[in-house]
Amino acid sequence: MNAIIIEDEYLAAAELERLLGEVAPSMTILTKLDSVSESVKWLRKNKADVIFMDIHLGDGQSFDIFEQVEIMVPVIFITAYDEYALKAFKYQGIDYILKPFDKEELQQALNKLESLSPVNVPFPVASLAVYQERFLVTVGTKMKSVTVGDVAYFMADGKYLVLFTRDGQNYILDQTISGIEMKLNPAQFFKINRKFIISYNSIKEMVKYSNSRIKIVLTPAPPAGIEAIVSAERIQEFKQWLNQ
Template identity: 85%
Template sequence: MNAVIIEDEYLAASELERLLGEVAPDVAILAKLDSVSESVKWLRKNKVDVIFMDIHLGDGQSFDIFEQVEITVPVIFITAYDEYALKAFKYQGIDYILKPFDKDELMNALSKLDSLSATNAPFPAASLTVYQERFLVTVGTKMKSVAIGDVAYFMADGKYLVLFTRDGQNFILDQTISGIESKLNPTRFFKINRKFIISYDAIKEMVKYSNSRIKIILSPLPPSGIEAIVSSERIQEFKQWLNQ
């Protein structure tokens, strides 16, 4: 199995190569690259089976590489920063290892790689995901299909889940907010707290709130007295979602 290490710290790259030699001697390191520009140039001319990639490089973030060259192989991210995990899995990531790491963590990542290879399935599997495009709702005795492009947000209201459209209508769905989250395209919708999943297009304004949280002004507005506040545990992922 051929691999490349993209890491701007010489000692970190050398240590990773050493550990790989111990736990996976069948992995051949073809190159160690330390910048976005060097990685793009190398990947345009060479093929590998897996990439070990840090996130912060000398001339930018490794995510910039994906904007300049097509990468279709699994990527194992190894970084000192925990705030990029969500974004990493949108860029071919199969594992996200935080520095400093040990041999067991590296072996676990390699096991995931082996499992993926054993299925002979095209990578990434996420690209095969089909998200829901329409929602069947009931209006009195009539039925209606609401296209996903018309959805502003979903709001949990007690035991009900309410779909709000961009033109101000609302419909009760026979689903739960946790159940519907996996059916929505994550680049388009984000669950800001236990009550709301919002569409990017429904964000009218964002203002700072207490305890470093963010208040979202939605369009259309939620029912009177209800505010859309990004929960503290979702702040970092929300910022990443806005910045992708």
């Protein structure tokens, strides 16, 4: 499988290439590109099977690349910013890895890549829309499966991720909020800030808040003292999500 790396930090690109050499020795890194303009120039004349892409580049965001050249291969985003995960999914993203990352996280992304397509066969975006339907949770010594339709929202609580159901139950998941976002249908779920991913059906009321933000009244209500506020940088996308 042939890959390219789009990353404007030399050391970060070199470290990613080194780790890929360890976890995917059969993968060939065709080139490393450090800007939107260089990436567009290369992609207009060349092809790869997968792209590893940072979001913030020296001359813009990597999303600008998609506006100038058609990309029909899977993209694994690797970035220090967690607020672009939903947008990344719209641009061929199959995984979203936050820096700093380790070999295990990279291996998980490659496992997802392998499960989506045969080796060396690029695939269109339509084949990427595979969303998680059930979540296995533990209740004491027992286990149960929660369907996605029963999920009201997910809330990050320190090092834990908590799933809240529409009937008021909550369960701890062994996942991260950024990781779970990529597995959810973006038509139904939206990440309003670093703490919450909410289901459309969990919205009881929306109230104007300070600094042009929006407060979401959720049902069931979050734990006492915790408010669900749409962050300022997510307001525009949130409004578009509500209006689709």
